[in-house]
Amino acid sequence: MSDIQFIDVERVFMRNGEPNAVLHGIDLHIRNQEFVAIVGPSGCGKTTMLRLAAGLDDPTSGQVLVGGTEVSGPGPDRAVVFQQFALFPWKTVAENIGFGLRCKGMPQAERAERVRHYVQLMNLQGREDAYPHQLSGGMQQRVAIARSYALEPEVLLMDEPFGALDAQTRTVMQEELLRLCSLAPRTVVFITHAVEEAVYLADRIVVMSRNGGAIVADIDVATTRKAENWAQYSRIEEVMDLPSFVEFRMQVWRLLREQNFQTIASEMA
Numbered sequence: 001m002s003d004i005q006f007i008d009v010e011r012v013f014m015r016n017g018e019p020n021a022v023l024h025g026i027d028l029h030i031r032n033q034e035f036v037a038i039v040g041p042s043g044c045g046k047t048t049m050l051r052l053a054a055g056l057d058d059p060t061s062g063q064v065l066v067g068g069t070e071v072s073g074p075g076p077d078r079a080v081v082f083q084q085f086a087l088f089p090w091k092t093v094a095e096n097i098g099f100g101l102r103c104k105g106m107p108q109a110e111r112a113e114r115v116r117h118y119v120q121l122m123n124l125q126g127r128e129d130a131y132p133h134q135l136s137g138g139m140q141q142r143v144a145i146a147r148s149y150a151l152e153p154e155v156l157l158m159d160e161p162f163g164a165l166d167a168q169t170r171t172v173m174q175e176e177l178l179r180l181c182s183l184a185p186r187t188v189v190f191i192t193h194a195v196e197e198a199v200y201l202a203d204r205i206v207v208m209s210r211n212g213g214a215i216v217a218d219i220d221v222a223t224t225r226k227a228e229n230w231a232q233y234s235r236i237e238e239v240m241d242l243p244s245f246v247e248f249r250m251q252v253w254r255l256l257r258e259q260n261f262q263t264i265a266s267e268m269a
Helices: 046-054 093-103 108-121 137-150 167-183 195-201 222-228 236-240 243-268
Strands: 004-015 018-030 035-039 061-066 078-081 155-159 187-191 204-208 215-220
Touching: 004 046, 018 046, 018 215, 035 046, 035 195, 046 061, 046 078, 046 155, 046 187, 078 137, 093 108, 093 137, 108 137, 137 167, 167 195, 167 236, 195 236, 195 243, 204 243, 215 222, 215 243, 222 243, 236 243
Parallel strands: 035 187, 035 204, 078 155, 155 187
Antiparallel strands: 004 018, 004 061, 204 215
8 A cells, every 4th residue: 555644744944043834734645546736836835745755854743654654764665756857867768767776686687677668658669778868858757757667666756747848748748647647556646836737637636825834625636537537538638628627727726816815915914
């Protein structure tokens, strides 16, 4: 099981000598192999939550559990994909994908087979010997995702992984990620500023407040997606035309707009 639990989590940073609670009283349960998108204004604590789940930071109080075990640092059960591709420029596509496997001591023959599998899964055939500078941004992010998946973690933590891509490439990558998650399900935490992206990809959308680092809404998309069989549509633009998609998008936008108005009003007071 690879569920993730935030139990009364608070994370306080010091700012100009004063405590600043980036997260406050966070209670959230992400179920095994569930895809959860976290959205909210800049500075609301989205990335802090992801870093806590990754073991890259510690809560000031409360607990973060993965698979029922308290997180005490990074582990092989979790992989992180950042907005910047973080590929080794001197290594080929195959070498980048296989790097973590080599560090784990996996035998060469098994490593090569694992790399081949994920090269095919991410549609990177024919690029195995290419270097990152020879690839488009979308191709580089495919390599980064393949590298994470090749380790076969139970949890995939993604911090705006498509934020640096152009609109067309971003759309293709969203479709590819949805396909990959259907073929090889993982528990996914996905940070994004793009509302349409969150609605298209996620089983649930968690909306964060701008101030106080609290959860203001937890929206179930999966039930509607299954009932209306969104999977029958091969293109994102077909899904975006559905009335249910439009309603989810407006619901999230209204919540985010409300957070922005509250912040402006508090600043003007």
